[in-house]
Amino acid sequence: MKKYVIGVDLGGTNIRAGLVLGSKLIKKVEVKTEPNKGKNAVIKNLIKAISSVMTKDVAGIGIGSPGPLDYKKGLIIITKNIPLKKVNLKKVLEKKFRVPVFVDNDANCFTLGEALYDSGKKHDCVIGLTIGTGVGGGIVINKKIFHGRMNAGELGHTSINFNGIKCNCGNIGCLEEYVSARGIMRLAKALRAKTPLDVYNLALKGNKKAISVFEKMGFYLGVGLTNFVNIFDPDIIVIGGKISNAWKFFSKNMKKTIKEKAYVNKNPIIVKSKLKYAAILGAASLVKK
Numbered sequence: 001m002k003k004y005v006i007g008v009d010l011g012g013t014n015i016r017a018g019l020v021l022g023s024k025l026i027k028k029v030e031v032k033t034e035p036n037k038g039k040n041a042v043i044k045n046l047i048k049a050i051s052s053v054m055t056k057d058v059a060g061i062g063i064g065s066p067g068p069l070d071y072k073k074g075l076i077i078i079t080k081n082i083p084l085k086k087v088n089l090k091k092v093l094e095k096k097f098r099v100p101v102f103v104d105n106d107a108n109c110f111t112l113g114e115a116l117y118d119s120g121k122k123h124d125c126v127i128g129l130t131i132g133t134g135v136g137g138g139i140v141i142n143k144k145i146f147h148g149r150m151n152a153g154e155l156g157h158t159s160i161n162f163n164g165i166k167c168n169c170g171n172i173g174c175l176e177e178y179v180s181a182r183g184i185m186r187l188a189k190a191l192r193a194k195t196p197l198d199v200y201n202l203a204l205k206g207n208k209k210a211i212s213v214f215e216k217m218g219f220y221l222g223v224g225l226t227n228f229v230n231i232f233d234p235d236i237i238v239i240g241g242k243i244s245n246a247w248k249f250f251s252k253n254m255k256k257t258i259k260e261k262a263y264v265n266k267n268p269i270i271v272k273s274k275l276k277y278a279a280i281l282g283a284a285s286l287v288k289k
């Protein structure tokens, strides 16, 4: 049996590829995605990233990609930030590397990584949320990604306000519009801040307005998570992505809101992800050996 698998986290800015043995990341590279250079450049960069961790004994490659995508065919349907519309990544990469390739949604891979190797290890029902430029979601039940018919888990595009902000997915009041980087900046309009990191740094210095930005975001997130708790009654919710680093400013309000609103017997555990390469490890575990 072949020993290694390769896991890839395909993001809008960076492509991270890792050589994985069991649950361990043996080698990791990061290559710029360069989405502005077009489809062929992105595929070239993806191949470059995989090639630099490739070794003899590789059983397969797992890719976590933004969606929506067809995980059965390995086909990207459309991605907002990467020009891979209608590209069959599975076919392209299998032709190049001659090993089986599996593709799934990036937030699904993140959640699977957490469910198999870290915070969700001891739990049956794990919900994952990645909060950054957008909001990704994943549902892992008994260590398997729940796909519904195909694209289940788009938790960032569930609405928390039908009179709210229009989202570019076509829905109104999507959670993503309120808690992602975009949501933070909308709440931080009165502040001299250009990025969520600026807002975070102001909050660290004790700026009350900056702190209240995250407190409001925590409330919105709590409203969204209450819906997931009422639907899934999960054992654990794991939150990752860049914005999750402001945990100490938003988590109190988030938890308080769920406690007040959720209609379940016992509130789930809610934690910040601490598994650094959850998406790579989760993608690697897509490979069926």
Ligand SMILES: [Zn+2]
Residues within 6 Å of the ligand: 156, 157, 158, 167, 168, 169, 170, 171, 174, 176
């Ligand atoms: Zn939306």
